[in-house]
Amino acid sequence: MILLLTKVVFSQQYExxxxxxxxxxxxxxxxxxxxxPENLHSISTQNGTFKISGLKRGHYxxxxxxxxxKIEEQSISIPNTxxxxxxxxxxVELLQEVIIEDHHASEKRREESHNIEIVNNQFIEQNxxxxxxxxxxxxxxxxxxDIGAGVSKPVLRGLSFNRVAVAENGIKHEAQQWxxxxxLEINQQTISEAEIIKGAASLIYGSxxxxxxxxxxxxxxxxxxxxxxNLLVSAQSVNDQIGSSLNxxxxxxxxxxxxNGSWSDYADYKVxxxxxxxxxxxxxxxxxxxxxxxxxxxxxxxxxxxxTDSLHSNIHLSGYFSKVGFFxxxxxxxxxxxxxxxxxxxxxxxxxPFQEVKxxxxxxxxxxxxxxxxxxxxxxxxxxxxxERGPYINHGYMPETxxxxxxxxxxxxxxxxxxxxxxxxxxxxxxxxHTFQSGVQTSFQKNEIGGWNFIIPEFTQIQSGAFIYxxxxxxxxxxxxxxxxxxxxxxxxxxxxDWYKSRILDQETNDTTYENLQRATNLNKTFSNLSYAxxxxxxxxxxxxKAHLGKSxxxxxxxxxxxxxxxxxxxxxxxxNQNLHPEESYQLDVSGEFHYPLWAFQLSPFVNYFPNxxxxxxxxxxxxxxxxxxxxxxxxxxxxxxxxGEIHGHYKIMESLKMGVIAEYVFSEQLSGEKKxxxxxxxxxxTLLFSLKYTPNITDxxxxxxxxxxxxLTGKQSRIVPPEFETEGYSLVNLSMGTKLKWxxxxxxxxxxVNNLFDKxxxxxxxxxxxxxxxxxxxxxxxxxxxxxxF
Amino acid sequence: xxxxxxxxxIVFLVVSLSGCKKNDDTDQTPPTIDISAxxxxxxxxxxxxxxxxxxxxxxxxxxxxxxxxSLDIHNNFDHxxxxxxxxxxxxxxxxxxxxxxxxxxxxxxxxxPQTITTHLEITIPIDIDQGDYHFMIRVVDVNGWQDMKGLSxxxx
Numbered sequence: 011m012i013l014l015l016t017k018v019v020f021s022q023q024y025e026x027x028x029x030x031x032x033x034x035x036x037x038x039x040x041x042x043x044x045x046x047p048e049n050l051h052s053i054s055t056q057n058g059t060f061k062i063s064g065l066k067r068g069h070y071x072x073x074x075x076x077x078x079x080k081i082e083e084q085s086i087s088i089p090n091t092x093x094x095x096x097x098x099x100x101x102v103e104l105l106q107e108v109i110i111e112d113h114h115a116s117e118k119r120r121e122e123s124h125n126i127e128i129v130n131n132q133f134i135e136q137n138x139x140x141x142x143x144x145x146x147x148x149x150x151x152x153x154x155x156d157i158g159a160g161v162s163k164p165v166l167r168g169l170s171f172n173r174v175a176v177a178e179n180g181i182k183h184e185a186q187q188w189x190x191x192x193x194l195e196i197n198q199q200t201i202s203e204a205e206i207i208k209g210a211a212s213l214i215y216g217s218x219x220x221x222x223x224x225x226x227x228x229x230x231x232x233x234x235x236x237x238x239x240n241l242l243v244s245a246q247s248v249n250d251q252i253g254s255s256l257n258x259x260x261x262x263x264x265x266x267x268x269x270n271g272s273w274s275d276y277a278d279y280k281v282x283x284x285x286x287x288x289x290x291x292x293x294x295x296x297x298x299x300x301x302x303x304x305x306x307x308x309x310x311x312x313x314x315x316x317x318t319d320s321l322h323s324n325i326h327l328s329g330y331f332s333k334v335g336f337f338x339x340x341x342x343x344x345x346x347x348x349x350x351x352x353x354x355x356x357x358x359x360x361x362x363p364f365q366e367v368k369x370x371x372x373x374x375x376x377x378x379x380x381x382x383x384x385x386x387x388x389x390x391x392x393x394x395x396x397x398e399r400g401p402y403i404n405h406g407y408m409p410e411t412x413x414x415x416x417x418x419x420x421x422x423x424x425x426x427x428x429x430x431x432x433x434x435x436x437x438x439x440x441x442x443x444h445t446f447q448s449g450v451q452t453s454f455q456k457n458e459i460g461g462w463n464f465i466i467p468e469f470t471q472i473q474s475g476a477f478i479y480x481x482x483x484x485x486x487x488x489x490x491x492x493x494x495x496x497x498x499x500x501x502x503x504x505x506x507x508d509w510y511k512s513r514i515l516d517q518e519t520n521d522t523t524y525e526n527l528q529r530a531t532n533l534n535k536t537f538s539n540l541s542y543a544x545x546x547x548x549x550x551x552x553x554x555x556k557a558h559l560g561k562s563x564x565x566x567x568x569x570x571x572x573x574x575x576x577x578x579x580x581x582x583x584x585x586x587n588q589n590l591h592p593e594e595s596y597q598l599d600v601s602g603e604f605h606y607p608l609w610a611f612q613l614s615p616f617v618n619y620f621p622n623x624x625x626x627x628x629x630x631x632x633x634x635x636x637x638x639x640x641x642x643x644x645x646x647x648x649x650x651x652x653x654x655g656e657i658h659g660h661y662k663i664m665e666s667l668k669m670g671v672i673a674e675y676v677f678s679e680q681l682s683g684e685k686k687x688x689x690x691x692x693x694x695x696x697t698l699l700f701s702l703k704y705t706p707n708i709t710d711x712x713x714x715x716x717x718x719x720x721x722x723l724t725g726k727q728s729r730i731v732p733p734e735f736e737t738e739g740y741s742l743v744n745l746s747m748g749t750k751l752k753w754x755x756x757x758x759x760x761x762x763x764v765n766n767l768f769d770k771x772x773x774x775x776x777x778x779x780x781x782x783x784x785x786x787x788x789x790x791x792x793x794x795x796x797x798x799x800x801f
Numbered sequence: 802x803x804x805x806x807x808x809x810x811i812v813f814l815v816v817s818l819s820g821c822k823k824n825d826d827t828d829q830t831p832p833t834i835d836i837s838a839x840x841x842x843x844x845x846x847x848x849x850x851x852x853x854x855x856x857x858x859x860x861x862x863x864x865x866x867x868x869x870x871s872l873d874i875h876n877n878f879d880h881x882x883x884x885x886x887x888x889x890x891x892x893x894x895x896x897x898x899x900x901x902x903x904x905x906x907x908x909x910x911x912x913x914p915q916t917i918t919t920h921l922e923i924t925i926p927i928d929i930d931q932g933d934y935h936f937m938i939r940v941v942d943v944n945g946w947q948d949m950k951g952l953s954x955x956x957x
Contacts, residue, residue, distance in 0.1 A: 628947075630944070631869050639873040639907065732831075733945070736829075
């Protein structure tokens with residue numbers, strides 16, 4: 011509903027005041043109000059109110075738009091209009107995209123001192139890539155570490171692996187994130203909102219949030235008395251991917267459910283070359299396809315919930331499955347006997363070597379809203395199983411054939427099983443102008459291993475933390491933040507002996523003996539840490555300024571403490587270090603954003619210092635004791651300084667034409683240790699993206715039509731560490747277009763994208779396959795159609 | 802329009818300035834393995850003989866200092882390919898290993914010289930399988946940069 015009032019300012023000029031509220035009577039902030047033909051804009055405030063001044067006597071059209079609601083148009087005449095009441099109806103096709111807490115991107119950005127990006131599934135739809143991170147990497151400061159076309163890891167301002175925490179529905183996603191070929195294991199079709207915090211965020215999220223947080227929401231609560239769903243079908247040309255996703259939801263008054271099933275199947279991906287040089291050896295590709303990189307991905311989700319004004323609880327069950335082939339010519343210690351006939355016969359089949367992942371989750375969530383309190387409790391169980399499958403190859407002193415007595419499948423190279431139980435309890439309460447949030451979090455995980463090849467031992471880990479955080483609203487413009495957190499963690503990793511005997515030569519007596527070598531010893535370590543943060547928000551009508559200073563921490567992983575094995579992809583022999591301390595990080599983030607109806611500009615620099623960054627250092631030695639003959643890499647600590655930031659701006663050339671620019675830069679340097687003055691591995695090069703987006707209003711039959719073009723320049727990366735190579739810069743052009751067409755009372759979404767329009771052959775410094783010189787995917791056409799329905 | 806122009810200028814300035822800084826103060830050069838000398842041995846497609854001792858001769862060079870090298874001789878009876886040489890050697894038919902020879906050894910290079918030529922004597926046992934083998938040479942410098950060469954050889 012909109013309430014309008016007019017007020018005479020002086021003889022000829024009038025102002026209109028209004029308020030925007032939703033069907034429940036709650037104020038809606040962040041809605042966009044346009045007055046035509048004057049072309050005046052306003053955005054509703056936190057109380058839902060808005061004001062437009064400078065109007066003259068006459069007739070106008072006022073248009074209110076807001077995500078989740080139908081665009082509302084009203085004719086007004088000044089000065090006659092007063093107390094006009096308009097009912098805003100929720101838009102059917104977006105019904106289920108209304109988010110639980112009713113917080114909205116712009117509001118949250120104004121109230122958090124972190125540098126934060128919030129996008130919904132529409133952004134994912136418009137920027138659809140082969141994986142969730144490939145769809146999100148257009149955001150400033152966000153990139154992806156890709157393992158082929160369909161698997162990727164998140165990278166925030168150059169940090170990845172265990173330095174980025176991923177949470178789904180409030181529970182930290184626990185998988186095998188220490189592994190280089192491990193992907194995110196989350197199906198992007200199920201994500202309704204992604205919130206990305208760049209920079210230290212351990213205060214609320216605990217260990218691992220040292221480089222930032224990707225906070226995903228896959229549950230959205232439907233509106234009362236609605237039921238429906240949508241069917242999404244998508245396809246991509248670069249890997250002949252076809253996928254579909256079906257969402258169904260329903261709600262009476264209090265009880266609701268949402269469910270989703272998705273499936274995607276893709277073939278070996280195409281690169282703009284017929285030959286790739288792996289360690290100077292030319293590998294011929296068949297039809298430019300990366301041999302054996304095909305994959306499958308599927309997921310099912312079910313949420314059943316109960317929601318009243320003061321209570322919200324739900325149970326969420328999900329299962330994720332993926333099976334993805336590794337590039338056959340480049341996996342393993344020795345690029346294995348590649349049977350080209352077998353691999354090239356079918357582009358869709360997945361032969362050895364491949365990885366298979368299963369991830370099951372069960373979460374219980376309850377939130378109670380009291381007069382001054384919001385109490386939340388989350389309990390989660392996760393099971394992650396990851397298998398690396400490959401033909402048995404005897405490395406070193408391993409027997410020529412795998413003995414049956416071992417009881418391990420001949421193709422099971424490595425297996426990792428992780429079971430995690432986690433619980434979070436938080437209370438948010440208000441005292442005067444202070445909003446406090448305090449909570450306790452605990453998690454327990456048990457990790458088991460299998461297969462004939464060893465890299466990390468079995469381990470159990472328990473982590474607990476308690477925090478308190480205060481948001482103090484000093485006045486309408488200034489918010490002050492402060493918080494304190496204490497964590498304690500314990501890790502217990504088990505000893506491991508080789509299942510085969512290695513030859514030991516006694517140098518003095520020249521006697522030869524055979525032994526099962528010990529690869530890991532029993533290890534018990536307890537870590538504790540105090541982290542803190544202070545921040546400020548300074549908000550004006552057209553300016554948002556923020557600063558955040560925080561100390562974050564991360565518990566060393568089992569791999570960093572106790573690894574002892576060959577990393578097949580880097581030809582390295584990784585050795586853990588039992589003496590590692592918890593990694594600490596101090597980070598200062600500053601951000602300033604000007605936004606006017608016609609233009610906006612944001613600058614967000616950061617500086618980050620690690621007293622003890624845990625770094626995998628290449629040593630000048632080879633391992634031959636364990637029979638592999640690979641270069642030894644050891645974990646050690648070094649001081650690291652990092653700085654950089656993002657610039658983001660846009661300018662409306664016309665009402666329907668917007669140009670934008672995004673620039674990203676990160677500099678890292680090790681200040682001490684073996685690699686003093688070197689950068690960090692996988693340092694992202696600077697990038698500059700220009701975009702142009704045209705959003706015409708063609709007819710009433712089409713809605714949300716857009717055409718956009720992105721031109722992305724990526725600089726050369728010459729700051730590298732062994733064993734990396736310099737990576738040349740490149741430029742890419744991506745096209746994207748989409749519209750919504752009214753069909754059967756529903757808006758059917760159509761999107762079409764072209765990535766790498768000119769089929770450019772380029773290498774990506776942060777790609778997993780960079781070390782063996784594999785180019786990135788070539789030109790890719792993708793289409794998707796989303797059909798909403800109600801019943 | 803002026804604002805956007807300023808904006809683009811700032812972006813260009815930042816990116817062009819920041820992208821240029823090189824690692825002037827760090828070693829970015831990997832070591833090299835040279836087997837082009839006349840007396841270097843073995844070379845690609847050479848033959849070694851069972852029961853005999855040969856001398857491994859290769860020259861390693863690095864701008865800062867050499868750390869260590871390793872040799873890895875293993876059978877190629879299944880015709881897996883990881884030679885780094887372009888030329889293909891004539892291979893025997895695929896065979897099943899019975900008692901294949903293998904050697905994996907690491908050798909430290911003391912005092913981090915910038916160049917050395919190895920003269921390492923290796924004796925091949927008499928009772929091993931004849932056939933195609935790979936002879937892998939790896940060298941690493943003091944900073945961890947690596948070079949690798951994979952040769953195809955025959956042992957008769």
